[in-house]
Amino acid sequence: MMHAKRLCQMPPVQKGNASSMRQLINHVSSHTNALQALSLNVPIQDLMLNYLMLATLDTETQREWELIMASRTDTPTNAELVTFLESRYKALELLQTIQSLKSSVITPRSSVSWSQGQ
Secondary structure, three states, X not given: OHHHHHHHOOOOOOOOOHHHHHHXXXXXXXXXXXXXXXXXXXXXXXXXXXXXXXXXXXXXXXXXXXXXXXXXXXXXXXXXXXXXXXXXXXXXXXXXXXXXXXXXXXXXXXXXXXXXXX
């Protein structure tokens, strides 16, 4: 995942500067070659999408994903990450619905006394 992260941190290219353009080319080539050398079981696109998606998640969801992935030796596909996120979404949606129902339950108020003369 480190090479995917580094690919997303490309050096800026200054207008008209050949050296900075060479840095960009070397940067991309270096990390792309490193990823290819790892002989991953998933396309580089999946790795990149996974990195970008995981980078946007809250730390608890990232932790859950890492706990699931800790026992694996292969690299997860983007479809596997999406499946995980869909199940996480469903769980969070259910929890929010339950919480909403709990907060909308009418709590008993003190009884109002009506005068007997009416």
